[in-house]
Each structure stands twice: as structure tokens, then as C-alpha cells.
Amino acid sequence: MSFSYRRIIIKIGSNVLTRPDGLPDTDRIAHLVDQIASIKKQGIEVILVSSGAVASGRSLISISEKSDAVAVRQLLASIGQVKLINTYSALFEKYDILCSQVLVTKEDFRDRLHYLNMRNCLEILLQHQVIPVINENDVVSVTELMFTDNDELAGLLASMLNAQALIVLTNVNGIYTGDPKLPGSSVITEITNGGLDFASFVSSGKSQFGRGGMITKSTIADKVARLGIAVHIANGTKDNILTDVLANQIEHTRFVPAKLASGKKKWIAHSENSAKGVVQVNEGAKTALTSKKASSLLPVGVTEIIADFKKGEIIKIIDENKKVIGLGLAEYGSEKAREYAGQKNQRALVHYDYLYLQS
Numbered sequence: 001m002s003f004s005y006r007r008i009i010i011k012i013g014s015n016v017l018t019r020p021d022g023l024p025d026t027d028r029i030a031h032l033v034d035q036i037a038s039i040k041k042q043g044i045e046v047i048l049v050s051s052g053a054v055a056s057g058r059s060l061i062s063i064s065e066k067s068d069a070v071a072v073r074q075l076l077a078s079i080g081q082v083k084l085i086n087t088y089s090a091l092f093e094k095y096d097i098l099c100s101q102v103l104v105t106k107e108d109f110r111d112r113l114h115y116l117n118m119r120n121c122l123e124i125l126l127q128h129q130v131i132p133v134i135n136e137n138d139v140v141s142v143t144e145l146m147f148t149d150n151d152e153l154a155g156l157l158a159s160m161l162n163a164q165a166l167i168v169l170t171n172v173n174g175i176y177t178g179d180p181k182l183p184g185s186s187v188i189t190e191i192t193n194g195g196l197d198f199a200s201f202v203s204s205g206k207s208q209f210g211r212g213g214m215i216t217k218s219t220i221a222d223k224v225a226r227l228g229i230a231v232h233i234a235n236g237t238k239d240n241i242l243t244d245v246l247a248n249q250i251e252h253t254r255f256v257p258a259k260l261a262s263g264k265k266k267w268i269a270h271s272e273n274s275a276k277g278v279v280q281v282n283e284g285a286k287t288a289l290t291s292k293k294a295s296s297l298l299p300v301g302v303t304e305i306i307a308d309f310k311k312g313e314i315i316k317i318i319d320e321n322k323k324v325i326g327l328g329l330a331e332y333g334s335e336k337a338r339e340y341a342g343q344k345n346q347r348a349l350v351h352y353d354y355l356y357l358q359s
Helices: 026-041 053-058 069-093 112-127 150-160 214-226 241-246 263-269 283-290 334-340
Strands: 007-012 045-050 099-104 131-136 165-170 230-235 253-255 277-281 302-307 314-318 324-329 355-357
Touching (some): 007 026, 026 045, 026 069, 026 241, 045 112, 053 069, 069 131, 099 112, 112 150, 131 150, 150 165, 165 241, 214 230, 214 253, 230 241, 263 324, 263 355, 277 283, 283 355, 302 334
Parallel strands (some): 007 045, 045 131, 099 131, 165 230
Antiparallel strands (some): 314 324
16 A cells, blocks of 8 residues: 655655765765655655755865854854755756755744745745755754754644645664664554653664754654644665655554644644743643543633733643643633633633644
8 A cells, every 4th residue: 555645745864864974975865856856746745854954064164173063053054055955956957846945943933924924935836846945044043943853843844734744764764662773673663643652662862963863753743643644754764765655665654644633723733832821720621621522721620820821822731730731822811811710601711623732
């Protein structure tokens, strides 16, 4: 059984695009472009999230070891991004395919308006048969402005663009039952309904050149699959990996998608970092929200407003142990929410249609 998708996000990690010496693996990049061109010829829309700017920069300039690490990263990313996009542009040109460069930061997703502007930009590129090559703008993104890594960015884009699938290419065959280097560890080929504690069996080591480890990948893949998008984690250093994954002819990890969530819910799911308010609920409200039955957050279950918010802002919903159980769009501001807290027969603080639950 092969997978038939209309629109896919392909995320290529720095550990796939980079040789052991830290320089770009140009043969690997060319081989991946060959596959993407053949996928596009089948009528599938492709959005590419590509790391590799820093590695490309490293191939152009040598800098002293004494320089500040953040400044070095900005320098390498700034000159490397030009080289990287030129590499992609020249390789796609052989197939008469245009690609474009889109550099983003977390700020570009901070509210619904910015989010929709970004989505409109990418949609017009796809309508004109252009392959967007997207990367985090490492030149201006430092510390708190950064995505965890490009996995987080790819997950956000998959949700934003209503892709049917996200393919994450890394340097191992998928998610293993233990450390991939140890005998006895095997690839988990299918993960359904999430709920796994990845930290208990996934090794936490990060790749040599990337920022994100396998736990980050697993957690993001789980979140994206629960929004109705299939996620494939596969080994990008293997030949024909993309065509083999789509044909289901190679061992890798697939997160089975749940029922498709609405566009608003998808946006809310990725908005934890921009959540303004925090609302604490009692055990009864938590049980109601996390039950199989669809329910809104009613003021009767609210015990405390911990951080203020306005109507229409994203709020975090936490339980009595301060654990985040969900995110939602506030139907009214914190002043009114305080007034209604604990009262019956008041209108919902968060309507079910604008509520995303973490588990």
C-alpha cells in the first residue's frame, strides 16, 4: 500500500545535508532534489523545510575559534543562506522548477493576522508551481525567539497549510524502542493515538550539527498526527528515501493521523508560546474537558485567573498541579472571567471549536 498525498512538507535535517567534517554534502542535496522533482511531476505539492545554512556558510569562510558562538552562527547563517538557496535553485532549474526562499522567525506566527499573511504567501507560491524552501532566519533568531528547531517549524507549517503529510528526514531509520546503536533496539514502524512517553525509550542525544533531538521530533510528530496529518520519520542518508517512503517500501516510523482538526484548532495547537493568559481549573472541569465528549470550558470549573488576557487572545488552561491541559481562544477578557469564576449558567470562557487539548 503506497500513500497518496496531495500536499506534503519535507523537512531535511542538518545531519542529512552535512558531511562528517561539517561541510555541505552536495551529492546528497542533489539526490534529494532529484526525488522531489519526480514527486512534484506526479502532481504532489511540495514545501521544503531545509536546514544547512550554517554548514553552507562554513564552506565559504574560516573564523577564529575565539569568536562569540551566537555571532558566529549569525555570520555563517547569513552568508550560508545565500549559498544554500543558490544550490537549490540551480538543482531545481535542471527540471524547470522554480524555488523560492522563505525565512521565518517565531514572531511571524505570533497572532492570527501574521499567521494568515504567512499562509497566503505560501499558498500563492504553490498556486504558481513554485517550491518554497523554508528555513528559520538564524540571522535574527536568537534564544527565546528561536523555534526548538526546524522540526517545530515544519510541524507548524504542515498544520497551517493543511498538508496531508509531513516527512522528517534524519540520520536514523525512525524511532527505535531503545538506543539505535544497541543490539535489540528495533524501529517502531507505526504509532497510533499518541500518548506514548517518548522520554522513557527514546535517546535524548542531539545530532552532531542539529539543535533538536529525537524526543523533540517524536513530540512534534505526535502533536501533528493528532491534528490529522500523517508524519513519517525516515533516514535521509539512504538513497531514494522520499520515493520509497511514499511507496511504503522502506522501514521507517509512521505516525497514523487522527481525525482532521479545523484550521483554527491547528493554529491554536501551535500557539502555546504566544498564549497571554493562564486559567486554572478544578478536577471536575479537567475530567469534562479530557473526556471523549466534546465540551467547552465553562466558568463553573475555573478556580483562578493566573495571568490576564483580553477577548480573542490565546489562553493556557492548567490543572490543579499547574500542568497545561489545553489551549483555547478566550470568548471574553480576564476581568469578566474573574467575575464569572465558579458560577453556573454563565457562557463558556472557551468554546469547544476553539479549544485544543494537549492529551
